[in-house]
Amino acid sequence: MSKRRIMVAMSGGVDSSVSAWRLKQDGEDIAGMFMKNWEEDDRDGVCPAEQDADDARAVAQALGIELHTRNFALEYWDQVFETFLAEYRAGRTPNPDILCNREIKFRTFLDHARDLGTDAIATGHYCRTEARDGVHRLLRGRDSNKDQSYFLYAVGHEQLAHTLFPVGDMDKGDVRQAALDAGLPVHDKKDSTGICFIGERDFNGFLAKYVDTEPGEIRTDDGRVIGEHNGLAFHTLGQRQGLGIGGVRGRPDAPWYVLHKDLDNNILYVGQGHDHEWLRSTELSASQLAWVTGAAPQQGARLTAKVRYRQADQACIVESVEGDRMALVFDQPQRAVTPGQSVVLYDHDECLGGGIIDTMNAYTP
Numbered sequence: 253m254s255k256r257r258i259m260v261a262m263s264g265g266v267d268s269s270v271s272a273w274r275l276k277q278d279g280e281d282i283a284g285m286f287m288k289n290w291e292e293d294d295r296d297g298v299c300p301a302e303q304d305a306d307d308a309r310a311v312a313q314a315l316g317i318e319l320h321t322r323n324f325a326l327e328y329w330d331q332v333f334e335t336f337l338a339e340y341r342a343g344r345t346p347n348p349d350i351l352c353n354r355e356i357k358f359r360t361f362l363d364h365a366r367d368l369g370t371d372a373i374a375t376g377h378y379c380r381t382e383a384r385d386g387v388h389r390l391l392r393g394r395d396s397n398k399d400q401s402y403f404l405y406a407v408g409h410e411q412l413a414h415t416l417f418p419v420g421d422m423d424k425g426d427v428r429q430a431a432l433d434a435g436l437p438v439h440d441k442k443d444s445t446g447i448c449f450i451g452e453r454d455f456n457g458f459l460a461k462y463v464d465t466e467p468g469e470i471r472t473d474d475g476r477v478i479g480e481h482n483g484l485a486f487h488t489l490g491q492r493q494g495l496g497i498g499g500v501r502g503r504p505d506a507p508w509y510v511l512h513k514d515l516d517n518n519i520l521y522v523g524q525g526h527d528h529e530w531l532r533s534t535e536l537s538a539s540q541l542a543w544v545t546g547a548a549p550q551q552g553a554r555l556t557a558k559v560r561y562r563q564a565d566q567a568c569i570v571e572s573v574e575g576d577r578m579a580l581v582f583d584q585p586q587r588a589v590t591p592g593q594s595v596v597l598y599d600h601d602e603c604l605g606g607g608i609i610d611t612m613n614a615y616t617p
């Protein structure tokens with residue numbers, strides 16, 4: 253049997269670099285691909301993507317493998333960024349990394365890798381897969397601190413069958429150590445943070461270029477108008493900073509939190525108290541459902557869920573799944589369940605899939 257060929261998605265970061273190195277150590281026949289998914293605009297001369305491409309090139313050279321580069325900026329714009337903007341325009345808070353995984357890394361990239369005659373792809377995500385009864389399942393990464401299965405819930409088993417996660421069984425510390433031991437030039441490179449196309453720059457300034465917003469009233473939970481917001485899109489439920497208002501009523505220093513966005517009337521409701529009761533939901537509904545194996549969980553199933561990345565597992569019950577709509581009930585109230593974000597379901601270590609949050613039962617004025 254001829255040896256399989258693997259295309260490693262190489263970002264120039266430490267995780268994908270160690271992924272490539274591990275596969276090479278295992279004697280696999282590998283090549284790398286760097287994707288450019290965003291055309292640079294006005295980052296004051298700083299061009300992180302160029303630096304990343306250089307890093308990917310340096311790692312490929314150190315490993316003695318071929319590096320392909322592809323520009324998927326058009327695909328990214330159409331399939332990720334347009335949806336991202338549409339969600340913000342609708343007053344919701346999207347997660348573009350989840351869409352990027354589904355549409356770009358595990359579709360466009362996978363297709364390109366196949367066109368180049370490779371049999372599988374590899375990425376540096378902290379996840380694992382397991383084939384059971386011939387169907388590939390998605391498991392959490394072994395390093396619970398770095399687990400990225402939340403971002404991959406919308407990738408199906410057909411794609412996972414052709415995917416390797418070489419660092420999914422490693423701790424981040426061991427990955428960095430491996431990079432150092434292997435002499436990879438990126439061993440001490442900083443982890444990337446934030447949304448990839450925005451990077452470190454001002455988020456609201458970026459968004460304002462694409463989304464028209466109207467100023468409107470800021471009201472307190474007891475109905476007083478205490479200021480003006482600059483556009484509901486710039487505010488996220490549960491968010492603390494950036495309201496530009498002082499304290500009132502004997503609690504001048506207590507921080508304010510976004511409690512509710514009244515989209516019909518363009519009013520931002522705020523209140524004092526991180527765990528304000530208006531932010532608490534015990535139920536939510538979600539749509540745009542995606543199940544890794546293709547099978548939805550049973551009604552009544554007791555599972556755990558995350559309504560945001562890095563949240564601890566929350567016990568819940570699947571109240572209903574009908575067509576493309578699911579309702580969940582949580583054992584404990586959840587803070588700041590946010591429309592547009594994803595709810596992801598787990599059965600112990602297995603990530604089953606999830607959907608995009610539409611409504612929750614937090615109090616609304």
Ligand SMILES: Nc1ncnc2c1ncn2[C@@H]1O[C@H](COP(=O)(O)OP(=O)(O)OP(=O)(O)O)[C@@H](O)[C@H]1O
Nearest residue numbers: 261262263265266267268285286287375376377444
């Ligand atoms: N520009 C890119 N080109 C090729 N592959 C990429 C690119 N960006 C991300 N990837 C792939 O997706 C994986 C997860 O991306 P993410 O942005 O979460 O990076 P990360 O966890 O910081 O990993 P890394 O340390 O490899 O950058 C990467 O490990 C890599 O395999």
